[in-house]
Amino acid sequence: xxLTSETLERAVEHLSKLPxxxxxxxQRLAMHLVKQEKDGVLQLAQxxxxxxxxxxxxxxxxxxxxxDPCPICxxxxxxxxxxxxxxxxxxxxxxxxxxxxxGGYHVLGGVISPLDDVGPDDIRIKELIARVNSSSEPVTExxxxxxxxxxxxxxxxxxxxxxxPFGVKVTRIAHGIPMGTELEFIDEATLSKAFIxxxxx
Amino acid sequence: xxxxxxxxxxxxxxxxxxxxxxxGINLIxxxxxxxxxxxxxxxxxxxxSRSFATSSDMYVVRQGSSGFFIEAxxxxxxxxxxxxxCSYSRGEGKKFRVNDSPLERLSDLIxxxxxxxxxxxDKRLTNEGPAERRSxxxxxxxxxxxxxxxxxxxxxxxxxxRNRLLSMRNVRPDLLRIQxxxxxxxxxxxxxxxxxxxxxxxxxxxxxxxxxxxxxSGIGLKPSFEYKTIAPVPEGADETHIAGLxxxxxxxxxxxxxxxxxxLFGPHRDDLVFYLDxxxxxxxxxxxxxxxxxxxxxxxxxxxxxxxxxxxPVFLLDDVFGDLDPAKVKVxxxxxxxxxxxxxxxxxxxxxxxxxxxxxxARNRHFSVTDGPQxxxxxAG
Numbered sequence: 001x002x003l004t005s006e007t008l009e010r011a012v013e014h015l016s017k018l019p020x021x022x023x024x025x026x027q028r029l030a031m032h033l034v035k036q037e038k039d040g041v042l043q044l045a046q047x048x049x050x051x052x053x054x055x056x057x058x059x060x061x062x063x064x065x066x067x068d069p070c071p072i073c074x075x076x077x078x079x080x081x082x083x084x085x086x087x088x089x090x091x092x093x094x095x096x097x098x099x100x101x102x103g104g105y106h107v108l109g110g111v112i113s114p115l116d117d118v119g120p121d122d123i124r125i126k127e128l129i130a131r132v133n134s135s136s137e138p139v140t141e142x143x144x145x146x147x148x149x150x151x152x153x154x155x156x157x158x159x160x161x162x163x164x165p166f167g168v169k170v171t172r173i174a175h176g177i178p179m180g181t182e183l184e185f186i187d188e189a190t191l192s193k194a195f196i197x198x199x200x201x
Numbered sequence: 202x203x204x205x206x207x208x209x210x211x212x213x214x215x216x217x218x219x220x221x222x223x224x225g226i227n228l229i230x231x232x233x234x235x236x237x238x239x240x241x242x243x244x245x246x247x248x249x250s251r252s253f254a255t256s257s258d259m260y261v262v263r264q265g266s267s268g269f270f271i272e273a274x275x276x277x278x279x280x281x282x283x284x285x286x287c288s289y290s291r292g293e294g295k296k297f298r299v300n301d302s303p304l305e306r307l308s309d310l311i312x313x314x315x316x317x318x319x320x321x322x323d324k325r326l327t328n329e330g331p332a333e334r335r336s337x338x339x340x341x342x343x344x345x346x347x348x349x350x351x352x353x354x355x356x357x358x359x360x361x362x363r364n365r366l367l368s369m370r371n372v373r374p375d376l377l378r379i380q381x382x383x384x385x386x387x388x389x390x391x392x393x394x395x396x397x398x399x400x401x402x403x404x405x406x407x408x409x410x411x412x413x414x415x416x417x418s419g420i421g422l423k424p425s426f427e428y429k430t431i432a433p434v435p436e437g438a439d440e441t442h443i444a445g446l447x448x449x450x451x452x453x454x455x456x457x458x459x460x461x462x463x464x465l466f467g468p469h470r471d472d473l474v475f476y477l478d479x480x481x482x483x484x485x486x487x488x489x490x491x492x493x494x495x496x497x498x499x500x501x502x503x504x505x506x507x508x509x510x511x512x513x514p515v516f517l518l519d520d521v522f523g524d525l526d527p528a529k530v531k532v533x534x535x536x537x538x539x540x541x542x543x544x545x546x547x548x549x550x551x552x553x554x555x556x557x558x559x560x561x562x563a564r565n566r567h568f569s570v571t572d573g574p575q576x577x578x579x580x581a582g
Contacts, residue, residue: 114384115361153383161382187351188348
């Protein structure tokens with residue numbers, strides 16, 4: 001069905017390209033924007049433009065930032081000797097929310113997946129090796145925090161292998177039972193990993 | 202597990218069908234092409250997310266409609282009463298729900314309602330290639346161990362990733378070797394899990410197979426099987442040991458696999474070799490022995506499930522009585538009378554069961570399927 005306005009049609013077309021937005025939701029969003037105050041819509045438009053014009057990647061850890069280096073890399077409170085390796089910037093935000101980790105990050109920008117034509121050279125593994133190898137900021141521990149699926153595991157294994165000549169300690173986050181769930185609802189794979197990784201009480 | 206009732210919309214030839222089943226044996230009779238098999242296939246679809254009678258979801262949708270819906274009311278030992286439904290539409294695929302909450306993954310579904318099917322297709326188990334036997338094994342194990350299906354899907358994913366790498370042109374051989382390494386390691390680890398699980402289940406399964414074959418054949422031949430996997434695995438070897446064997450095998454065959462550009466070794470190539478009194482069934486077995494062996498495999502699955510699971514399996518027998526001689530029919534009928542779980546039988550008519558299975562009891566019920574299709578209980582007498 002075509003809409004009565006080509007302008008609206010064009011907006012709907014663009015909105016429906018966004019992840020998780022179908023044509024119907026796109027129409028609802030567009031109609032909502034039409035009814036909004038002009039100021040609000042202009043601010044949204046500017047925010048979208050800024051996404052492309054102001055955002056860059058931190059030249060040190062490759063997380064998304066407005067100012068290079070990013071606030072985490074600039075902070076004097078962070079331990080520079082511990083690096084946490086994650087798949088993308090979203091993982092940084094999730095870990096930051098915990099307030100548990102006080103080291104730095106390294107954002108790979110993907111995981112190894114031949115089916116998607118992503119090899120070790122297509123993600124920032126070389127950059128990680130360079131950071132570990134640099135003499136200005138010695139790294140003593142690299143924590144791997146990738147997803148526990150086939151691709152995440154393969155990438156972890158590859159990085160571990162590549163870092164082994166440098167004598168740096170390589171660890172990985174534990175697999176375990178989510179808080180607030182009951183044991184009977186946990187899948188066997190998680191439960192058995194939780195058993196293997198059990199701690200002294 | 203008991204299927205108390207089922208409702209079908211546009212499933213195969215059923216436009217709108219609703220049936221209340223008996224908790225014991227349900228006999229469904231009718232002329233060919235009326236939709237007897239389709240009715241019990243719907244039960245299978247709810248249990249296993251696929252038809253046992255046709256390979257593609259495309260053929261499951263009634264001609265002229267864009268999707269189907271199946272809903273059953275069940276009762277079991279852990280969940281005393283619950284609804285299970287599947288809605289399928291072209292384009293959007295299928296969605297399963299327990300009561301009203303959607304099941305996110307296939308492994309959430311398989312095993313909720315354990316099911317065993319006997320059908321004329323069972324002869325493929327002994328006649329056809331290893332893939333038939335692996336899929337029998339996989340369907341059996343994944344209904345008992347939830348993590349098995351997840352492990353299997355992950356294993357298949359690793360193979361696809363690895364095959365993609367192996368088939369890449371223009372990669373320097375030394376770089377290819379380095380890039381293969383993480384996938385080799387994943388393959389060995391994940392493959393070992395599958396092999397270990399298959400070995401353990403098969404070790405228990407052997408006893409049930411012997412009992413079933415003795416029961417159905419009545420003669421003293423002893424059935425056995427050999428589980429053929431990557432390499433001979435020593436008795437008592439654990440997962441780590443198997444992973445080590447597998448990793449060594451992958452390493453030894455690096456050149457061969459890069460040349461053939463695919464994963465040549467692993468549990469995706471496993472097979473079961475069947476024997477009767479030590480003679481290989483495939484080479485020396487008669488037609489009759491093949492049929493009995495296949496039947497015994499399915500009956501052993503039923504016995505294994507009944508022994509292992511909290512809920513008794515739902516037993517589907519599709520058109521298997523026509524081919525059996527009266528003595529075998531009697532054995533099977535006795536077994537059904539003794540089976541305390543629910544069973545569904547399709548047959549052309551009631552004749553084979555007369556004097557063997559009573560259908561005028563509260564536990565059993567006889568339905569006939571007529572044009573429409575119309576499914577209605579046949580009153581006793």
